Amino acid sequence: MITTDFxxxxxxxxxxxxxxxxxxxxxxGAVLGWQFESMGEGEDMEGGMxxxxxxxxxxxxxxxxxxxxxxxxxxxxxxxxxxxxxxxRGAGGTVRVEPRDLDQWGRMAQYSDPLGGQFAVWxxxxxxxxxxxxxxxxxxxTELYTSDAAAAKExxxxxxxxxxxxxxxxxxxxxxxxxxxAGLPEDRMHGGVMQLRKEDLALAGGRPYWHPVxxxxxxxxxxxxxxxxxxxxxxxxxxxxxxxxxxxCLDPFxxxxxxxTPAGS
Numbered sequence: 544m545i546t547t548d549f550x551x552x553x554x555x556x557x558x559x560x561x562x563x564x565x566x567x568x569x570x571x572g573a574v575l576g577w578q579f580e581s582m583g584e585g586e587d588m589e590g591g592m593x594x595x596x597x598x599x600x601x602x603x604x605x606x607x608x609x610x611x612x613x614x615x616x617x618x619x620x621x622x623x624x625x626x627x628x629x630x631x632r633g634a635g636g637t638v639r640v641e642p643r644d645l646d647q648w649g650r651m652a653q654y655s656d657p658l659g660g661q662f663a664v665w666x667x668x669x670x671x672x673x674x675x676x677x678x679x680x681x682x683x684x685t686e687l688y689t690s691d692a693a694a695a696k697e698x699x700x701x702x703x704x705x706x707x708x709x710x711x712x713x714x715x716x717x718x719x720x721x722x723x724x725a726g727l728p729e730d731r732m733h734g735g736v737m738q739l740r741k742e743d744l745a746l747a748g749g750r751p752y753w754h755p756v757x758x759x760x761x762x763x764x765x766x767x768x769x770x771x772x773x774x775x776x777x778x779x780x781x782x783x784x785x786x787x788x789x790x791x792c793l794d795p796f797x798x799x800x801x802x803x804t805p806a807g808s
Contacts, residue, residue, distance in 0.1 A: 544677050544683075544730065544731065544732070544733070545676040545677050545682060545683060545684070545685075545733045546676065546677065546731070547671070547672065547673070547674070547675075547676055549620045549667065549671050549672045550620065550724050550727060550731070551620055551621060551622055551703075551704065551724065551725065552619060552620065552621075552703045552704050552705055552724035552725050553619065553620055553724045553727075553731070553733055554617055554618065554619055554620075554672075554676075554682065554685050554733055554734070555618055555619065555620040555665050555667070555671065555672030555673065556601075556602070556617075556618035556663075556665050556672045556673055557601050557602070557615055557616060557617045557618065557673070557682060557755055558590075558601060558602030558603060558604055558615070558616055558618075559571075559601065559602070559603050559604070559613070559614075559615050559616075559798060560604055560605070560606040560607075560608070560611065560613060560614060560616065560798075561603065561604075561605065561606055561613050561794075561796050561798065562605070562606050562613060562796055563795075563796065564581075564589065564590055564591075564603060564604070564605050566773075566795060566796075567603060567794065567795075567796065567798075568581075568591075568593075568603060569772070570772050570773060570774060570794050570795055571593060571601075571603075571794070573768045573771070573772045574765055574768040574769055574772065574774070574792075574802070575593075575595070575600075575680045575757055575759070575765070575802075576595060576679075576680050577593040577594065577595055577600060577601075577680065578593070578594045578595070578597075579591055579592075579593055579594075579603065580592045580593075580594060589604060589605045590602065590603045590604035590605055591603055595675055595678075595680040595681055596675070596680075598673075598674035598675040598681075599673050599674045599675070600673050600674070600675050600680065600681045600682070601673065601682070612746075612747065612797065612798075613794070613796035613797055613798040614661070614747075614752065614754075614798050614799070615753070615754055615755050615798055615799075615800060616653070616661065616662070616663050616753075617662055617663065617685050617753050617755060618651065618662075618663040618664060618665040618672075619662065619663070619664050619665070619703055620664070620665055620666075620667065620671075620672065621664045621665070621666055621703070622666065623666060624642040624650045624651065624652045624664055624665075624666040625642050627652065627664050627702060627703075628641070628642055628652050628654075630701065630702045631654045631702055634657070634697075634698050634701050634702055635657040635698065636654050636655060636656050636657055636698065636702070637654060637655040638652065638653075638654055639653040639654055639655055639661065640652055640653035640663075642666075644668075645668075646668075647668050647669045648668050648669055648670040649665055649666055649667045649668040649669070649670050650665075650666040650668065651663060651664065651665050651666070652664055656695065656698050656699070656751065657694065657698055658689060658690065658691060658694065658695070658750060658751050659747070659750030659751060660687060660689060660695070660750065660751030660752055660753060661752070661753065662753055664703075677758065678758060679758050679759055679760045680757065680758070680759065681757065681758060682755050682756070682757060682758075683756055683757065683758035683803060683805070684733065684734055684735070684755075684756035684801075684803070685722075685733060685734035685735075685753060685754075685755060685756065686734055686735050686736075686737065686753065686754055686755075686756060686801065687734070687735070687736045687737065687751060687752070687753050688737050688739050688743075688744060688751060688752055688754070689736060689737070689738060689739070689744075689751035690738065690739065690740065690741045690744060690749070690751065691738070692718070692720055692736050692737070692738035695736050695751065696720060696736060699722075699736075703724075703725075704724070704725030704726075705722050705723065705724060705725065706722075706723050706725065707720045707721065707722060707723075707736070708720070708721045708723070708729065709721075713783075713784065717737070717738060718738065719735050719736070719737055720735060720736040720737075721734075721735050722734040722735060722736065746793075746797065746799060752799070754799045754800055754801060755800050755801070756789075756800070756801040756802075756803050757800060757801065757802055757803070758803055758804070758805060758808075759802045759803065759804055760804065760808070761804060762779070762780045762787075762788040762789060762790055762802055762803065762804040763780050763788070765790070765802040766779070766780050766790045766792065766802065769790075769792045769794075769802075772795070773794075773795035774792055774793055774794050774795055775792065775793045776790055776791070776792050776793075777791040777792065777793060777799070778790065778791040779791060784806075785806060786803070786805070786806055787803050787804050787805040787806040787807075787808065788803070788804045789801055789802065789803040789804070790802050
């Protein structure tokens with residue numbers, strides 16, 4: 544489960560880079576019941592915050608990087624962004640954005656793992672992270688699709704201190720590696736690593752990619768909003784024993800995410 548105590552190594556923030564801020568805001572408002580709080584007006588609107596019942600759940604910004612695809616960026620809490628940056632370099636990763644202060648809120652950096660999977664870290668200042676997690680309409684899990692799970696576990700284990708436990712997926716679906724922050728019990732698992740063939744990673748040109756899993760009260764109703772508002776469904780909805788009912792979705796600009804109604808909810 545994801546919590547808002549934001550222990551080191553746990554997810555604390557996420558934001559979406561999109562070519563059309565207004566359209567993305569309307570889409571996620573329909574699918575997840577989010578309210579958008581703009582940081583600008585008119586044609587110059589560059590982004591803002593998503594809220595659920597008044598609580599911040601994510602950020603939204605205009606995609607500006609040349610050649611970049613629209614995608615969610617997940618941030619993990621660290622105690623020292625500069626030390627993490629050196630650890631990324633030492634483990635064969637790439638620093639995409641050097642550590643920088645965002646006023647009094649905190650210090651951030653963005654990276655790629657050795658195979659190209661993009662992620663970010665947050666060293667908290669006044670802002671620790673989002674206000675709401677593990678509830679309908681908020682982040683409940685993070686997931687990495689990669690062509691080399693063993694390499695991913697070695698990299699992220701070294702850089703972020705994660706521990707992993709493997710489980711076999713039903714129907715011969717392969718091995719899924721569950722992520723737990725360093726020193727925390729397994730009930731604090733916050734994500735997973737799934738190995739796929741490179742050809743199954745076409746969304747990112749064969750490179751690994753992270754995506755968020757959002758809890759929803761009704762998976763099928765959420766999927767209906769996805770398809771009714773210009774998005775697409777890659778997989779599902781389907782029931783997964785012990786997990787719940789889920790669907791892998793794309794927004795109108797092909798940013799990927801999962802909606803999940805947890806088992807027993």
